[in-house]
Amino acid sequence: MGRLSGKRAIVTGAGSGIGRASARLFAHEGAQVVAVDRAEDAVDETAALIRKEGGTVSSVAADVSDETAVKAFVEHCIAEYGGLDVLYANAGISGGLVPLQEQTVGYWQEILAINLIGPFLAIKYASPHMIRQGHGSIICTASVAGLRANAGGTPYSASKAGVVSLVQTTANEFYGTGVRVNAICPGLIETGMTKPIFDGARARGSEDRIGQLNPLKRYGLPPEIAQAALFLASDDASYVNGQAIAVDGGLSSTHPFAGRR
Template identity: 40%
Template sequence: MSMKKKTAIITGAGGGIGRAAALQLAKDDFNLVIVDFNEQIALETLELVKENGAEAIFVKANVTNASDVENYVQKAVDTFGSIDVFFNNAGVVQKFSMFTDIEEAEYDRVMNINTKGVFLGMKYVLKVMEEQGHGHIINTASTAGIRSEHSAAVYSASKHAVVGLTKGAALEYVSKGIRVNAICPGGVRTPLTDSVTKEMQTTGYVPAEVGVMRMGRFSEPDEIANVLSFLASDASSYMTGTTVVVDGGLTL
């Protein structure tokens, strides 16, 4: 009898780290639930993972909306019967500016997507995982969740909060067969980070300290996806409540 395939949900699966993660978990023989707000790029990811032999569905969602989150969680269960891995990855970057120049609307946007979106995903997936008696949640934090970045105080706060949510849930659910960890990438070459460079060129605002890439380059999305692959497997079975830093030495 063949082993039942494991199922993974990936938010922000349309591009960057999310797409690389989807392709990697397809290779790792997971069923996939592709979640993104941008339907066009998410459907491209869906096609790519199907070409790699994965069974997969796409669910459009605004991660800051509780009913959208409940919907993608329910669709995952209805389609595949379980949620074994949840890659809680959707996020945005902050427009660089000094603390007192940060608009309230920008604060709300960044905290809503990066922190509330992660919280809601965890809240509804944890309910399913507790019922199953197993599961692993992997949140995308950032090196900015460990130490602040110049001119990105709100982004840093949102990612520190992701680390806090990770540890809190890991502590509460460790006895229930559920693990919760976070990945902290440094600079990753994605459309999101490309937009940051463009923004600096457009606005002319460059933070007083720009992160020094110790390896002389950003990481490729698949270098983050490789770490996710390890975390999503039983090879990481004794890890919970930890932050895995994948930053090419940025925080040294």
């Protein structure tokens, strides 16, 4: 019996990185999974991996900032598997590091749409089903950048701080319903989103310095975040609610940084 045996789960951003690792782990632990990503080929590849590993999965290509699409993939999960027990709103973008004076409203809107409006929509449409059944676990990917400065660009950090607040406020809005809402705040993880950082360091021959600012002196990998998501999705976390849990090698204990000038 897996830790998610009998549970129905949606994972967004499942085409790569943390989302793919989480979808695979959830399925391995017994969940029936709906894998969602706006990159159709990538999410289909995730689904193929899960099926090869003996898991149950369906894949959906969707933009998490599109309200109609979010409503549809929630309804798809309920129709396909008979319910919804776990929602992992993981999809996100960094937007890169654009100097503040060069940032546009459109640039902010794109980042906020995916990183903050996306989780809001997922919670909006998943929660009524969970409330009716009296239980459910909602997990959102925030970031250490949403806790303190110097871990990401301005709009990215603001969006992730918004996710932390969203989790705290909705956990309380669902008072007495049995629905839990939590966030994971990853540190520096090697994913497609952080690829430019890793590529640049490797080109400079300084790969061994990636992640040196945290006490473990290393970067993280998607399966390490997936394990945190598995805990929050499972009944092992039955008394964990309204929390933003950093999985960052200890980075957020100080958020040290090097001077820019």
